[in-house]
Amino acid sequence: MDINKALRLAIDTGKVHVGVKQSHKAADSEAAKLIIVASNCPKESAEKLKESRSPVHSFSGNNAALGAACGKPFPISAVAILDGGKSDILSLKAD
Numbered sequence: 616m617d618i619n620k621a622l623r624l625a626i627d628t629g630k631v632h633v634g635v636k637q638s639h640k641a642a643d644s645e646a647a648k649l650i651i652v653a654s655n656c657p658k659e660s661a662e663k664l665k666e667s668r669s670p671v672h673s674f675s676g677n678n679a680a681l682g683a684a685c686g687k688p689f690p691i692s693a694v695a696i697l698d699g700g701k702s703d704i705l706s707l708k709a710d
Contacts, residue, residue: 618674618685621704622651622694623705628683629700633691641695642667649696649705652679656692664693672707 625631632641635656641647647669654663655677665671674681679691685691699705 616703616706618651618672618704621702621707622684623686624695625699625702625704627700629696629702631685632695632697633685633687635664635693636666638664638695640691641697642669646697647695648658648699649707650694651694651707652683653681653692660692668697670708674677 622650632638638647638650642650642664645668648665648668650669650673651674652664653674654669664666676684678692679700682689682691696704
């Protein structure tokens with residue numbers, strides 16, 4: 616699976632929260648079905664997300680690459696997938 620294409624399709628057809636704060640809210644409310652964390656996400660934030668009940672996948676690129684994969688012109692450290700839409704992104708395995 617091409618994670619970049621799957622992520623873009625999930626953003627276009629599903630429900631996705633972008634950013635660490637929004638990802639924390641989705642994880643705390645147990646609404647997130649999957650959380651994707653950039654390799655250079657702040658350690659404290661990444662640990663808190665990994666302690667949640669939501670599965671967490673570590674993105675191989677940094678936050679600039681994750682932002683580009685989301686089609687955004689700014690870096691993104693975390694993305695919470697609430698609904699995958701037409702994407703198969705939810706089949707990613709948690710780390």
